[in-house]
Amino acid sequence: MRLRIAAVQLSPVIGQVEENARRAARILDKVFSSSRVKSPDLIILPELAITGYNFQSRAHIIPYLETIGGGRSYQLGRELSTKYQCHTLLGYPERYPINESGAFKIYNSAVLISPTGSVIYNYRKSFLYETDEQWGCEESPDGFQSFDLNINGRRLKSTIGICMDLNPYKFKAPFDEYEFATFCYENDVDLVLVPTAWLNSKWSEDWTDTDVKEYSKLYSEEEPVEVNVDPAQNDILMTPDTDEQFRRGSPDKKTGRYWVLRMNPLYTNPHPGKRKLVVICNRSGMEDKMMYAGTTSIMRFDGGPSHTSEATGEMFIDFNMYGSMGQGNEGVLVRDVDT
DSSP states (O other), X not given: OEEEEEEEEOOOOTTOHHHHHHHHHHHHHHHHOSTTSOOOSEEEOOTTTTTOSOOOSHHHHGGGOBOTTOSHHHHHHHHHHHHHTSEEEEEEXXXXXXXXXXOEEEEEEEEEEOTTSOEEXXXXXXXXXXXXXXXXXXXXXXXXXXXXXXXXXXXXXXXXXXXXXXXXXXXXXXXXXXXXXXXXXXXXXXXXXXXXXXXXXXXXXXXXHHXXXXXXXXXXXXXXXXXXXXXXXXXXXXXXXXXXXXXXTSXXXXXXHHHHHHTTHHHHSOOTTOOEEEEEEEOOSEETTEEBOOOOEEEEEOOOOOEEOTTTOOEEOOEEEEEEOOSSOOXXXXXXXXX
């Protein structure tokens, strides 16, 4: 079955939820407003797609919390799903009531919405980054999960991970446990969806005010929305690096290749005849002193055995890249992918 995927890369601004939502809708209109263009089967937007991510405290994020199936994030997802008759996944900060006195928990969640606008599935982030903890987020009590997603008459066993879920737990677990990707392999998942707010490889906790000013200046220059529909750009993430200069329109290759590495069990364990499609939708831009990696990517692991060249030590794996976006742009990556 062929899936048309539209991964929307945004640079949301905290406090500008309405404008962030409208911008996401406008980006998709650039591609799909014409009746001659086939609508997507699946739209995916980043982690905390329209609220922003770098909240400083529980009090800071509370005005932006949403319950499942309520709030502006869900409203946007419903609008997109019903307009394009597709499934939509986007991240949002969840308020989960725990008793009648008004107490609640906060989760970093992602909601999947059907073509009729109903909630199909709600996932809560399992592995938290320090920023999540800063604003009072709690780990999912359920961990990684799989579920059946029916698209165009076909059942796809699917899973959702959010950003830090791809990393070792708390950066303390052994690197080679590959917890999330191991779950995907052991549960024979067909479709892996990962909304993220992943930091740029050039960003550092040791950034000085000078560093922040330097990159902020680069982002102050207006860039056109990137509409990436060209399969000729599919392998850009894996091409050799030619220079180290930061270019907003080029992928953050170090980050993108790290994502491939973290899916290790999907290429070191053969699964002939069982393709594994992975969509990683990241945000871009700067937020306070943080800079994100963009590089939204679509990849498919085809199940053949990997091997290492005796001459060079280079590993060859059976997979296809279906394109990556620039690290500093807003826009959309659209690909038709056989599953």
